[in-house]
Amino acid sequence: MDLAGSWISVVTEDWRWRMITPAKGDYASLPLTPEGRRMADSWDPDADKAAGNQCRAYGPGGIMRMPMRVKISWADDNSLRLETDHGQQTRLFHFNAAELTGAGTLQGNSLASWDDRSLKVVTRDMTAGYVRRNGIPYSDKAVVTEWFDQHVSFGEDWITVTTVVDDPLNFTQKFVVSSSFKRLADDSSWNPQPCVSEWGPVKEGDRFND
Numbered sequence: 293m294d295l296a297g298s299w300i301s302v303v304t305e306d307w308r309w310r311m312i313t314p315a316k317g318d319y320a321s322l323p324l325t326p327e328g329r330r331m332a333d334s335w336d337p338d339a340d341k342a343a344g345n346q347c348r349a350y351g352p353g354g355i356m357r358m359p360m361r362v363k364i365s366w367a368d369d370n371s372l373r374l375e376t377d378h379g380q381q382t383r384l385f386h387f388n389a390a391e392l393t394g395a396g397t398l399q400g401n402s403l404a405s406w407d408d409r410s411l412k413v414v415t416r417d418m419t420a421g422y423v424r425r426n427g428i429p430y431s432d433k434a435v436v437t438e439w440f441d442q443h444v445s446f447g448e449d450w451i452t453v454t455t456v457v458d459d460p461l462n463f464t465q466k467f468v469v470s471s472s473f474k475r476l477a478d479d480s481s482w483n484p485q486p487c488v489s490e491w492g493p494v495k496e497g498d499r500f501n502d
Contacts, residue, residue: 293411293442295364295372298482299451299473303359306469310357313337314426322428328462335427347487350379351398351421352436353457356471361482372404372411377484385413396432411440423457423467434459449475 303310309318319332340346350358360378367373372385385404386392392401400418404411415436422428430436437456444450450472457467 298363298476298479300361300476301359302472302474309424311359314424316426318426319428323464325462325464328429331429332427347398349422349425350381350487351418352415353421353430354423355381356453356455377482379487380484413438429462430457430459431461433461
């Protein structure tokens with residue numbers, strides 16, 4: 293596998309939950325516990341902003357579902373770096389457990405390993421976050437497991453990321469989604485934007501549903 297390079301998400305499903313911020317209380321298809329529904333129904337984006345929590349949807353439980361570009365590179369011999377333009381987040385995937393740091397942060401601690409032909413990433417020690425931008429919660433006790441699978445379709449290079457959120461506090465079962473990214477020829481379209489509660493207008497040249 294060679295994941296290094298620039299990639300763009302291709303959104304061909306779950307459009308209403310991924311391309312815009314869904315309405316409050318829209319948790320269709322999510323296996324929420326009563327506590328999860330209570331927290332989703334009480335979501336207040338203004339309170340999030342006031343408390344500095346506007347980035348909660350950009351943690352490992354939700355970030356890979358965003359319409360965005362990502363850059364993947366080697367931070368060092370034992371760590372992969374994944375950067376996002378939407379939300380301006382940086383994730384580090386450590387292959388050496390001794391290098392794990394940053395407990396209690398938005399991105400938590402991510403331990404990586406090669407699982408057959410996939411890159412497996414297990415993330416713990418995160419602060420509470422959202423799996424969708426309308427306040428669908430996962431707790432600080434959640435564990436997020438991801439598999440990055442590289443494949444070629446119609447002559448183009450792709451990554452499919454399968455994300456599993458395990459949070460017994462807010463979900464009655466593991467929540468599983470997959471997201472696809474296509475390799476870009478270069479990073480000329482890279483356009484970092486900070487965390488905001490709404491996804492702004494799609495600019496000319498942006499293509500998330502090829």
